[in-house]
Amino acid sequence: MxxxxxIGAGRIxxxxxxxxxxxxxxxxxxAISDPMIEPDVxxxxxxxxxxxxxxxxQDILDDPEIDAVxxxxxxxxxxxxxxxxxxxxxxxxxxxxxxxxxxxxETVEKALKESGKRLKFQVGFNRRFDHNFRALxxxxxxxxxGDVQFVRVSSRDPQPPHASFIASSGGLFLxxxxxxxxxxxxxxxxxxxxxxxQGAVLIDPAIGEAGDVDTATVSARMKNGALALxxxxxxxxxxxDQRAEVFGSKGSxxxxxxxxxxxxxxxxxxxxxxxxxWFFLERYMSSYQAEIRSFIDCIxxxxxxxVGIEDGRMTIRIALACMRSLAENRPVRIEEIN
Numbered sequence: 465m466x467x468x469x470x471i472g473a474g475r476i477x478x479x480x481x482x483x484x485x486x487x488x489x490x491x492x493x494x495a496i497s498d499p500m501i502e503p504d505v506x507x508x509x510x511x512x513x514x515x516x517x518x519x520x521x522q523d524i525l526d527d528p529e530i531d532a533v534x535x536x537x538x539x540x541x542x543x544x545x546x547x548x549x550x551x552x553x554x555x556x557x558x559x560x561x562x563x564x565x566x567x568x569x570e571t572v573e574k575a576l577k578e579s580g581k582r583l584k585f586q587v588g589f590n591r592r593f594d595h596n597f598r599a600l601x602x603x604x605x606x607x608x609x610g611d612v613q614f615v616r617v618s619s620r621d622p623q624p625p626h627a628s629f630i631a632s633s634g635g636l637f638l639x640x641x642x643x644x645x646x647x648x649x650x651x652x653x654x655x656x657x658x659x660x661x662q663g664a665v666l667i668d669p670a671i672g673e674a675g676d677v678d679t680a681t682v683s684a685r686m687k688n689g690a691l692a693l694x695x696x697x698x699x700x701x702x703x704x705d706q707r708a709e710v711f712g713s714k715g716s717x718x719x720x721x722x723x724x725x726x727x728x729x730x731x732x733x734x735x736x737x738x739x740x741x742w743f744f745l746e747r748y749m750s751s752y753q754a755e756i757r758s759f760i761d762c763i764x765x766x767x768x769x770x771v772g773i774e775d776g777r778m779t780i781r782i783a784l785a786c787m788r789s790l791a792e793n794r795p796v797r798i799e800e801i802n
Contacts, residue, residue: 466491466760469524469554471545472536473498473505476559476588479745480534483753485512491760494530497521498537521545525552532584532763534756535559538632543568550575550583557759559588561642562776564634566784566801569777576773586759586769587776589646593754596719600651600710603717610714615652615692617644617708620700622743624678627670635676636696637661637783637790644694645682645782646775651710654688656782658797661789667699682786703740704747722747 468484468491470477477498484491495516496509506517516523521537524530525548532555535545543563549556550572562569576585591597604612619640625633633639649655663677671678678698686692697705709718721740728737741747755771762769781801789796 466555466763467494467529467531468492468534469495469497469527469530469532470534470536471497471521471524472538472559473501473509474536477534477536478505479749479752480536480756481509481512481514483749483756487753488757488760490764491756495524495527497524522548525549525554531555532557532759539564539634540632543572546572546585547575550579550585553579553581553583555584555759555763557586557588557756558776560776561634561638561780561783562587562773564638564780566777566780569773569780573773573777582766584759584762584769585773586755586762587771587773588755589643589771589775589779590748590751590755591643591647592650592751592771593758594748594751596706596722597647597650597708600708600717600719604651604653604710604712608715609710609712609717612652612654612686612688612690612710612712614690614711615648615686615708616711617647617651617692617694618705619644619694620697620705622700622703624668624671624698627668627674630671630674630676635787636663636678636680636698637786638780640698641680641682641694641696641786642779642783644696645786646779647708648684648686648692648694649775649778651708652686652688652690652692654686654690655778656684656692656785656798657687658685658795659683659782659785659789660795661786663790667697671698677790680786680790682789684782704743705740706747 497518499519533549535558661682663680665672667678680696682694684692723738784801785796
């Protein structure tokens with residue numbers, strides 16, 4: 465049984481807490497820390513048998529009975545707490561991104577190398593553990609579509625965030641599209657070599673005033689010669705729109721949105737179906753649970769996580785290249801981002 469401490473009890477920390485409690489049988493939550501934990505969250509944790517609730521995460525790192533930590537705190541603390549956790553001898557699951565700066569991610573990598581232990585470090589790109597995207601990846605790996613020639617990923621949120629969220633999140637490329645940048649690597653089995661980004665403010669002028677865009681496309685070249693296209697929107701009025709396609713020399717494979725049901729109503733007035741699930745909590749809850757199960761299994765079986773520190777660094781490099789491309793209105797090679 466792996467004993468876990470969760471650092472951060474906000475939305476994503478609660479997701480992981482509930483995931484472990486309901487579907488990760490070989491893990492137990494020993495403690496949660498958050499200096500501003502909501503009373504109802506604290507009560508839920510206590511009712512669920514989690515006795516240790518701290519305001520200071522250092523209490524988790526100092527606990528010798530905790531084997532692993534889940535870092536679900538604000539993004540600007542991820543790298544620092546990761547280093548401290550590694551130095552405390554803990555396995556680490558770190559929510560994406562590890563940091564917005566490559567140099568900070570490399571401090572985490574250095575700490576792992578210097579630890580002298582076989583500590584596991586996994587980055588929270590949960591979509592790799594989603595049943596739809598894993599099915600696409602399996603088909604590609606099995607050679608069912610031949611050589612990959614084109615990858616397309618659409619990712620559209622049902623409603624835009626408040627403009628005040630932009631500054632802390634890093635903006636669309638570092639916060640929202642980062643999942644899709646990782647996904648084109650995952651689905652193609654190759655690395656991105658060049659990107660060209662375009663963006664616009666078409667939904668909320670306040671997002672533009674905050675220095676970001678709410679609508680964007682990125683075209684990319686992959687090392688294996690394939691091309692990729694990503695489109696993002698902060699507002700799809702019909703729900704959470706998450707689709708992808710991989711096209712190859714022998715055919716194509718694509719997925720569709722998860723729906724509340726497969727019901728299709730056909731009448732004289734037309735044919736209608738259910739709208740997509742509303743947001744990421746509904747759409748990806750099972751993938752959050754699956755990624756934690758995988759992390760715990762890696763600890764118990766002493767194997768490397770599917771999503772490691774290099775994946776965390778590469779996606780940030782690509783996202784920073786996208787931002788430079790948008791700012792300078794030109795294609796940017798990933799090697800330009802050091």
